[in-house]
Amino acid sequence: AMKAKSVYRCTECGAESLRWQGKCDTCGEWNTLVEELVAPKVSASKAAGAQRRLGGANAFGEGGQVLETPRLRDVLGAEEHRWTTGIAEFDFVLGGGVVPGSMVLVGGEPGIGKSTILLQVAARLEGEGHSCLYVSGEESPLQVKLRADRLGSTAGSVALLGETNLETILATAAQAQPKVMVVDSIQTVFTGDLEGAPGNVGQVRECAARLMRFAKESGTAVFVVGHVTKGGGIAGPKTLEHIVDTVLYFEGEGSADHRVLRATKNRFGSVDEIGVFRMTVQGLEAVENPSALFLGERSESPASGSAVTCLMEGSRPMLLEVQGLAAKAGFGTPQRVSTGYDARRLALLLAVLDKRAGLSFAQLDVFLNVVGGVRVQEPAGDLAVAAALASSFYDKPLPGDAIFLGEVGLGGEIRGISQAERRLLEAEKMGMRRAFVSQRSVPKRLPKQLKVEGVPDLVALFRALF
């Protein structure tokens, strides 16, 4: 077979080059050339012939094919059906199950559990009668089998293909016609049409595009594993996110055994939903009550520096513990270490605490940790962070059954939050008895067992607490 032609294209300026170079000749950027296939072009003489027939003008598309243009309401298509895996949290994050013909990218750091969850998903779907093909380029068949043994149940009946050549994978899949195919991982597969090594941006992009085409044409749901690089991207900045239908990120802290699955793009559902799992010896287990898990290790009378808040993760409220520690700094610039909370936001809060409430952290190291490897991305979590830091500053614990909800403004004022009522209900359900909430967000209907206090600013809050 003739080898397909490829060129190197600059991702910055679009210039083409016949060979790879470190620097783009046209725009001068470094490391921007990516290999891509040359699309077969209509030959010049054919195009010229068409031009002549049209008397030089082809603006009306003469010679082109004429197609039907049905009204949208008349477009035929089965009403959306999905395959549920029975792993509730997984189905939930996908938007209600696996969509046939869709392509889902599952990203995450090595070792986080991507292969585990996808083998579990394949096993469950296989058990439901949807045939699955698991393509592993990362691990030997024996390694995958050993994992399947640990997971038990129907994992043993999933078909396995140990291959990295994309043409072989697609030919095998076209023959086997699985309902679901897992490719583990996109960084290990390659097409012979490109010269680059597996894992480089050109290869990853081309392989993903062809897998996507396969998914659409065959109706097979394709799951692709993508390792996240140090910078946080999957094989180059956002290369794959554009191509696929859905992007799921699997996150968690190395030591903790729970994992959070989050959709960052979803053509078939909401992107705010998260699913929480726990890694056990029998694989990942869905956690149906994340609030209980995240608060589970918290003692009844917590030490100073611990505060609880409630975040909306998509449609679900979730209670979280925030821990702050302000300790005497050693030499040099005091440290600011933040896990699960934006570092710049922390710097801002520390400045507000200093200026508006007179708490100076200038001589103190400050550590902030959101328990459970979850990220506080909502401003509503500010108040808990401020309360945790103040509690550590004064070395006085906060009431163990209190929850904090509010955004902190630059003037030290506590600003309103969305969905206060739902958050308060969840807090009550989880055994909280007091809530400190931005004054303007105190809802009309209050949970019976929760004492809700509206607070206008940080000074008023600290006066009530310490």
Ligand code: TYD
């Ligand atoms: P893995 O799915 O291989 O991660 P990834 O594909 O994202 O690189 O899972 C890695 C870890 O999970 C590994 O350290 C072992 C652990 N693990 C369990 O704790 N229980 C299990 O049942 C399985 C299969 C794995």
Ligand code: MG
């Ligand atoms: Mg893996």
